[in-house]
Amino acid sequence: MATQQTNTLARVMMAPAVIVLLIWMIVPLVMTIWFSFQNYSLINPMMTGFAGWANYIYVIGDPSFTQALVNTLLLVGGVLIITVIGGTFIALLLDQPIWGQGILRILVISPFFVMPPVAALIWKNGFLHPGYGMFGHLFKMLGLQPVDWFAQYPLFSIIVIVAWQWLPFATLILLTALQSLSEEQREAAEMDGANAINRFWYIIMPHMARAITIVILIQTIFLLGIFAEIRVTTGGGPGYASTNIAFLVFRTGILSNDIGAGSAGGVVAVIIANIVAFFLMRAVGKNLDA
Amino acid sequence: MGSISLEHVNKSFGDVQVIPDISLDIKDGEFVVFVGPSGCGKSTLLRLIAGLEDTSSGTILLDGVDMTDAPPARRGLAMVFQSYALYPHMSVRDNIAFPLKMAKLPKEVIDQKVDYAARTLNLSSYLDRRPRALSGGQRQRVAIGRAIVREPKAFLFDEPLSNLDAALRVNMRLEITELHQQLKTTMIYVTHDQVEAMTMADRIVVLNAGNVEQFGSPLDLYKKPANRFVAGFIGSPRMNFVDGAEAAKYDAHSIGVRPEHFVLTRIPAPGSWEGVVSVAEQLGSDTFLHVQVGEFGLMTIRTDGEETFSHGDDVYLTPDATRIYRFDADGKAL
Numbered sequence: 001m002a003t004q005q006t007n008t009l010a011r012v013m014m015a016p017a018v019i020v021l022l023i024w025m026i027v028p029l030v031m032t033i034w035f036s037f038q039n040y041s042l043i044n045p046m047m048t049g050f051a052g053w054a055n056y057i058y059v060i061g062d063p064s065f066t067q068a069l070v071n072t073l074l075l076v077g078g079v080l081i082i083t084v085i086g087g088t089f090i091a092l093l094l095d096q097p098i099w100g101q102g103i104l105r106i107l108v109i110s111p112f113f114v115m116p117p118v119a120a121l122i123w124k125n126g127f128l129h130p131g132y133g134m135f136g137h138l139f140k141m142l143g144l145q146p147v148d149w150f151a152q153y154p155l156f157s158i159i160v161i162v163a164w165q166w167l168p169f170a171t172l173i174l175l176t177a178l179q180s181l182s183e184e185q186r187e188a189a190e191m192d193g194a195n196a197i198n199r200f201w202y203i204i205m206p207h208m209a210r211a212i213t214i215v216i217l218i219q220t221i222f223l224l225g226i227f228a229e230i231r232v233t234t235g236g237g238p239g240y241a242s243t244n245i246a247f248l249v250f251r252t253g254i255l256s257n258d259i260g261a262g263s264a265g266g267v268v269a270v271i272i273a274n275i276v277a278f279f280l281m282r283a284v285g286k287n288l289d290a
Numbered sequence: 291m292g293s294i295s296l297e298h299v300n301k302s303f304g305d306v307q308v309i310p311d312i313s314l315d316i317k318d319g320e321f322v323v324f325v326g327p328s329g330c331g332k333s334t335l336l337r338l339i340a341g342l343e344d345t346s347s348g349t350i351l352l353d354g355v356d357m358t359d360a361p362p363a364r365r366g367l368a369m370v371f372q373s374y375a376l377y378p379h380m381s382v383r384d385n386i387a388f389p390l391k392m393a394k395l396p397k398e399v400i401d402q403k404v405d406y407a408a409r410t411l412n413l414s415s416y417l418d419r420r421p422r423a424l425s426g427g428q429r430q431r432v433a434i435g436r437a438i439v440r441e442p443k444a445f446l447f448d449e450p451l452s453n454l455d456a457a458l459r460v461n462m463r464l465e466i467t468e469l470h471q472q473l474k475t476t477m478i479y480v481t482h483d484q485v486e487a488m489t490m491a492d493r494i495v496v497l498n499a500g501n502v503e504q505f506g507s508p509l510d511l512y513k514k515p516a517n518r519f520v521a522g523f524i525g526s527p528r529m530n531f532v533d534g535a536e537a538a539k540y541d542a543h544s545i546g547v548r549p550e551h552f553v554l555t556r557i558p559a560p561g562s563w564e565g566v567v568s569v570a571e572q573l574g575s576d577t578f579l580h581v582q583v584g585e586f587g588l589m590t591i592r593t594d595g596e597e598t599f600s601h602g603d604d605v606y607l608t609p610d611a612t613r614i615y616r617f618d619a620d621g622k623a624l
Contacts, residue, residue: 055344187342188375192389192436202388206379 005275014028029270035263037038042257062250064240069272070242071155075162076223076276080216082163087170087215088208092200094171095178103174112168114226124150125235154234154242161229166222170215177211178204213287220280223272246267292353292443292476293318294339299348301334301500308334309500311348311382316444316478321470325523326497327486331481333448335497336380338357339478340446352443363392368437369446374429376421376436382408383417386435393440407435409531410472427458434469444476451486463490484524488512518621521546527578529615530589542616542624549578549592551613555606562606565589569600581605 039051059065095104111119128149130136136146149157181204189203225246228237236243236251244269249269253262294316301309309332316322324332336376337343339350341362350358357365368389376385386407390400407416411431421429430450437445447466451459467490470477481487488508496511496519497504504516508524515521521529529546537545555562565583572595579591579599591607599605616624 135555182373182375184373184375185377186373187362188371188436189377189388190342190362191340191367191369191441193392194388195363195392198392203377206377209379 032263032266035259036267038263040258040260040263042259051260052289055260056268058261059252059265059268064243065268068245068248069245071240071242072224072246072272074155075159075226075244075271076220078156078159079163079166079223082217083166083170083219084165084212086167087174090167090171091174091178092204094175100140109172111165111167112172114165115257116136116165119165120161120229120232123157123164126180128157150234150242151238154238158226158233160228161233162223162226164230166219168237169219173211174208177208181207190279209287213284216284217280220276221273224269224276248263292478293351294347294444294478295351295354296335296339297339297349297351299335299350301331301338301343302346304499307500309338312500312502314495314502314505316476319474319476321467321479321490322478322495323487323491323493323580324495324497325482325484326503327523328482330497331500332482333567334496334500336369336446336448336478336480336488340367340369342369366440367446368440368442368444369448370430370433370437370450372426372449374421374433374450374453376429376432377529378421381418381420382424382432382435385421385432386413386439389436389440394463403439404435407439410438410469410606411435412533426454427462430454430462431465432471434466438469438473442475444478447479449481450479451481452483461484466490471589485526486525491571494524496523498523514623515615516623518544518546518617518623521615521617525549527590527592530586532586534585536586537616540614540616543619544613544617544621546617547609548613549590551610552591553608554579554591554593555608562608565605565607567599567601567603567605569601572598579605581607583607 037051037057038054039047039049039054041047090108094108098104114122125133127134128136130146130148133146137148139146147153185203185207186199189199194202217271226244227246227250230242230244230247233252234242236247240248245265245268249262249265252258252265256262294314296312296314299309299312300307312335324335326332334343337347341357341360345358347378348358349356352365352367377388380388386404387400390403393538396401404417405414408417409491412436413428413431415437416424416428416432421432424432433450451462454462463486466477466479470490479486479490491508493505493507495505496509498519498566503523504511504520506514511520511524514522518531522531525547525548529548531544531546534546537543553559558564563583563586565581567579568582568588569580571578571580574595577595577597577599579593581589581591583589589607591605595601618624
């Protein structure tokens with residue numbers, strides 16, 4: 001694997017894939033950057049030409065941008081907290097030997113197979129609808145006023161839906177980590193006088209640190225771009241209450257037909273994602289070092 | 291104090307009975323080795339004593355107190371596992387300190403005890419390393435360190451040397467024996483290696499299929515094996531057995547002669563068995579000859595390393611008449 005010839009061969013063989021991927025990534029990015037500096041609005045096709053920083057100033061200067069940024073961080077943070085804590089808890093339960101373990105595990109994982117718009121619709125109509133949703137019925141049964149979740153707690157409702165979708169992923173990764181903990185280590189801790197809580201805190205948690213890191217990193221990448229759930233349920237409203245950066249780009253570029261400003265928002269979203277990734281790696285990345 | 295008594299202990303996993311009925315008395319300060327072939331239940335027995343498995347029936351007494359259903363932590367025993375089971379995310383210091391931390395001892399006491407254990411085991415310069423950065427023998431010592439800081443009633447060793455290379459194994463064997471002489475704490479040591487059993491134990495328990503075949507001092511087992519199983523298991527290379535007419539001459543169903551209890555000659559001697567050398571293993575100090583002896587099959591003979599034999603040599607074996615072990619049809623020693 002180290003001779004000159006195999007190295008060269010390896011590079012040549014890998015080149016097509018690398019080049020295709022590079023073009024796939026570079027072309028849209030360059031186009032987005034290009035559009036973000038252009039006057040390009042579908043409503044006003046007569047206005048063209050170089051726009052300078054105008055699109056950026058327009059997007060970032062708008063109060064909706066700050067709100068969308070806060071919403072994005074709340075959405076990502078909220079879902080991470082629910083899935084990591086809930087996933088750890090469910091993984092601990094699923095690790096116990098019980099009858100019907102295989103089927104139970106598949107059931108627990110199944111929400112992950114439901115595509116996001118469908119999941120959002122299930123929640124919108126099946127659970128959260130004040131008239132005929134499950135929670136509506138439950139509240140009425142208890143003699144309470146049904147809550148119109150999407151009107152009163154729009155961002156919270158979306159966090160719940162997304163968390164429901166990602167909980168299985170966290171559970172699955174954390175369960176495999178849990179199962180890779182050597183039985184002897186657990187027994188050694190037991191012999192050393194550690195009770196269940198101490199065993200969890202000193203033995204199981206450090207063992208799972210790397211898996212939790214992976215869950216956080218992967219989920220963050222996907223959660224920064226949550227779109228379908230918002231589109232199907234609240235449409236980003238009321239007002240901008242449940243609009244995140246990704247949805248703001250959609251609202252600006254597609255709903256308001258301002259391609260230039262939408263592109264500027266997209267570039268800002270890419271920069272934000274990189275900033276988040278940077279701080280995330282600083283915070284938890286050390287767990288990945290073997 | 292650390293006397294351990296088992297009374298009619300039985301262990302089954304579902305329908306499989308691993309240990310039918312074992313009673314043992316281990317005295318305070320004794321070094322007892324459980325030895326037997328794989329799957330004989332020796333590790334299970336150790337885990338029953340540790341409390342890592344539930345006893346199906348019977349009683350386990352530690353210092354005369356019934357601990358059959360007590361959780362492992364309450365039994366006051368320490369265990370060294372085959373894989374060492376060190377905590378990989380903790381430094382050596384934290385590993386050794388872990389049981390003390392769980393016992394909620396004050397920090398100064400913990401530091402003092404950890405330092406003492408580290409000095410005893412030559413680990414002082416490694417205290418801040420992670421287990422990953424240690425060699426096999428050092429990891430082994432950390433595992434022992436973690437056991438000794440607790441000052442347990444007894445130490446339980448579950449095949450602790452089987453992951454080490456041969457030279458290190460001999461070293462650690464000596465270190466553990468020395469540690470026992472120093473601490474004078476009861477130790478139970480599980481192994482499948484009869485050399486470890488012979489060299490380390492005060493008394494050996496030979497287990498086979500969950501039954502105690504014999505419980506006695508190493509030399510007792512060597513000189514007076516209770517049955518054919520013990521005779522074959524203790525001693526290396528293993529004893530040669532002969533059945534049939536030759537055994538009947540000695541009024542037994544089968545007889546056994548150890549490899550070291552033969553006189554080997556190139557010419558026939560009265561009462562000698564004729565054989566042909568098939569393989570000669572020369573160790574320098576000794577030579578082990580594998581000799582094909584007519585209807586008796588392959589036999590192992592130990593001679594000194596002075597004379598050389600090669601494949602196909604005719605030899606005559608005369609068993610030492612005073613050291614022939616006789617067994618009845620059930621394998622019991624006569």
